[in-house]
Amino acid sequence: MRPVWQGALSFGLVNVPVRLYKAVEDHAVHFTQFQRGTRDRIRYRRVNERTGDEVRYDDIVRGREVGGDEYVLVEQQELDEIAPGRSRSLEVESFVDLAEVDPVYFDRAYWLAPAKEDAQRPYALLLDALAHRDKAAVAKFVLHGREHLALARAGDGVIVLNTLHYAAEVRDPAQGVPQLPVDAKTNQKELDLAVRLIDAMTEPWRPEDFHDTYRERVDELIAAKKAGNTVTPAAAPEEPTKVTDLMEALAKSVRGSRRPRTPDLSSLSKADLQKLAKERDVKGRSKMSRRDLETALKAS
16 A cells, blocks of 8 residues: 655654555446447547647646736746645644544545654554544645645544545535525424434444445446346335324334344355344245345345
8 A cells, every 4th residue: 555645743842754545445436438329438638728739747837817817827846845844744733522523524534654663652652642532633734735634533553534624615504505494393202203213223333234335236237238138227216205294204114123124144154144034034044045045134
């Protein structure tokens, strides 16, 4: 794994050489573009607007509009010179209670690791101190030509660094989100049922139980089209619940939530599937193959 940034994490008079690594992989579905009716790929090129000629990346500089269709051109070297050292320093501004930071401010996640062996002790000290006090370090650093606000917190044996949105970047929902329930009132019976439903559906957080079902459907579509087959369309979304049916919908949801949720069956052994089938009283389970067990459990 290659670091995306390296420098020094500084808090007080302590400087710790560190490297920053991406904590998240992109598993989004990516397509290549073609012209309809052909096998001709679509390409994007950087071209000179006036001449139409393609321009090499090394010959491109940045420009900032200053009014009247006039631009000031700036070289990367000039940007580096106005803030010497900032691109290699992760400076802790303060420490905050982690629970006070609203997740809406979180942007990207990274792993922060010591850059060399003699940095491991001060790194481990900060990691343990953050975990012990349930605090997070608020810091600033420059990445990809932009100064980022960041939050460093204790993870499982590693310091997790999240870049943050600045307060000015977070929109006020009261100013831009329509139809917020300013005047809508709930009654006590509805509230009690809603709380019961939440309690009944509450489970330990297990991120491995969740997977990208849309990507799986796209993979099925690609495989089916390659084989000359078709894929059955997914069911349409359910109709919104009417206000008059709210109590009935809540009550039915509470009753339905008493059935245990089916875990990710693909991660279970056949013995575990047999055990779950026994709990669900699936008929004929002893003679079923693994695939048959999965199908029966999904239907139970």
